[in-house]
Amino acid sequence: xxxxxxxxxxxxxxxxxxxxxxxxxxxxxxxxxxxxxxxxxxxxxxxxxxxxxxxxxxxxxxxxxxxxxxxxxxxxxxxxxxxxxxxxxxxxxxxxxxxxxxxxxxxxxxxxxxxxxxxxxxxxxxxxxxxxxxxxxxxxxxxxxxxxxxxxxxxxxxxxxxxxxxxxxxxxxxxxxxxxxxxxxxxxxxxx
Numbered sequence: 001x002x003x004x005x006x007x008x009x010x011x012x013x014x015x016x017x018x019x020x021x022x023x024x025x026x027x028x029x030x031x032x033x034x035x036x037x038x039x040x041x042x043x044x045x046x047x048x049x050x051x052x053x054x055x056x057x058x059x060x061x062x063x064x065x066x067x068x069x070x071x072x073x074x075x076x077x078x079x080x081x082x083x084x085x086x087x088x089x090x091x092x093x094x095x096x097x098x099x100x101x102x103x104x105x106x107x108x109x110x111x112x113x114x115x116x117x118x119x120x121x122x123x124x125x126x127x128x129x130x131x132x133x134x135x136x137x138x139x140x141x142x143x144x145x146x147x148x149x150x151x152x153x154x155x156x157x158x159x160x161x162x163x164x165x166x167x168x169x170x171x172x173x174x175x176x177x178x179x180x181x182x183x184x185x186x187x188x189x190x191x192x
Contacts, residue, residue, distance in 0.1 A: 007067045013146060016057075024049045043185055051178040058152055058170035065160030068150045148177055 028046045037045070060066075152173050159166040 006064065007069045008061075009069050013068065013149060020050065020053050024053075040185060040189055044182070047178055047182055047185075051174050054178060055170050055174040058149070058173060059163075059167050061149075061153055062156050062159040062166035062169055063161065063163050065156045066153055067156060068146065068153050148173075 024046045027049060028042050031045075032042055152169065155169055159169060
């Protein structure tokens with residue numbers, strides 16, 4: 001008789017995934033201090049660490065019969081037309097205290113106003129680009145670290161308690177999920 005299926009929350013998997021990425025970056029940096037490795041060597045090394053962590057996590061999850069629960073917040077309240085709604089008020093610029101006369105003063109004031117308007121517009125555009133980019137990155141990470149693992153752990157009912165088939169599925173999905181990045185790096189290195 002198989003045991004009751006345990007569930008991991010999506011937020012927990014996402015946080016653990018971010019920790020694995022941080023540890024990978026730290027490991028590559030600390031081991032690369034004493035060695036003069038190329039960028040592609042560091043990339044292969046970090047992909048090896050990530051692939052090992054993903055393989056072990058999926059093997060354990062499939063063997064233990066773990067499922068995933070989607071508890072991420074829904075982005076239904078996101079307003080697509082309100083890009084400047086959260087923009088801060090303009091920064092107070094210092095006043096102009098001198099000049100060569102009334103013409104220089106008027107020119108300085110006009111340039112000051114024009115530069116202030118330009119600065120505010122640039123801040124609004126950069127803020128919109130930053131938040132849009134952050135939203136895209138989080139959506140990509142959500143799919144990679146949750147949807148892909150949920151797809152794998154749908155097989156956990158069949159693989160629970162069987163280490164061989166769990167390792168086979170984990171190896172297959174690890175090769176699929178990490179192998180394409182290795183292939184892109186390898187092709188880029190060949191094309192150079």
